[in-house]
Amino acid sequence: xxxxxxxxxxxxFFVERREPFAVVGGLALLAYGAPRATFDVDLLARRAAQxxxxxxxxxxxxxxxxxxPGFSSHQHAEPALGRLDVVYVSGKTAEAVFAGCVDRTIxxxxxxxxxxxxxxxxxxxxxxxxxxxxYSDLTDLQFLLSxxxxxxxxxxxYFDSAGLSDYYEQxxxx
Numbered sequence: 001x002x003x004x005x006x007x008x009x010x011x012x013f014f015v016e017r018r019e020p021f022a023v024v025g026g027l028a029l030l031a032y033g034a035p036r037a038t039f040d041v042d043l044l045a046r047r048a049a050q051x052x053x054x055x056x057x058x059x060x061x062x063x064x065x066x067x068x069p070g071f072s073s074h075q076h077a078e079p080a081l082g083r084l085d086v087v088y089v090s091g092k093t094a095e096a097v098f099a100g101c102v103d104r105t106i107x108x109x110x111x112x113x114x115x116x117x118x119x120x121x122x123x124x125x126x127x128x129x130x131x132x133x134x135y136s137d138l139t140d141l142q143f144l145l146s147x148x149x150x151x152x153x154x155x156x157x158y159f160d161s162a163g164l165s166d167y168y169e170q171x172x173x174x
Contacts, residue, residue, distance in 0.1 A: 001082040003027065003107045006041045009081070013056045014045075020098040021045050021113065023106060024087065024123060026140075028114040031104035034143045040083035044097065044115065047090035057084065087123070117150045122158045129162040142171045 007023075014021045023031070026038025045053060047070070054064055054072055062074035062084060074084045089097060101113040114120075121144045128137040144150060145168075152172075159168035 001039060001041070002080045003041060004110050006076075006081055006084060007110060007112060009060055010043070010057070010084070013053060017049070017052075019046060019049050020101070022098065022101045022115050023112045024115060024120065025085070027106045027112075028104075028120055029140055029143065031106045031112075031114045032117065032120075032147065034140065036140070036143075040085060043084065043086045045086055045088055046094050047088040050086075050088050053086065117144055117147050118154045120144060121150070121155045125158045125162050125164060128167075129164060138167070138171065141167075142174055145171050
């Protein structure tokens, strides 16, 4: 997948509208140094932008595979541009996550906004809580929990609120 080209295709949507976005998922973890393979681009965008973003992507030959109120999935006709998944947030969650984003390098000098480690952990906790067969999320969480600058009290709260306190303890011990 040509991440630089994918970001080059989608960034104008956000820049022209002065809308924040962030790269999440595997690419965001790579930006923090995680030893992780990823085969798609995962984005975070404001919920209010969903309809316009889906239309924008379709105009650029991304086929829409599915749309839910908080998520959309797209596949480009050109294999090098691959799959793009978008998680949509609103309200206080959007304000907090976008306010905490920092630009980090993800590929060949390409800088993109990525959420704080704590917010990436919150997303991984929610994904695993929704589907406990997503074992790669546990590996990602273990990496995030190993980062010295992580606010463990904040992240522990995400585990607790998702009913995953035992997982927090197990991942911290590894």
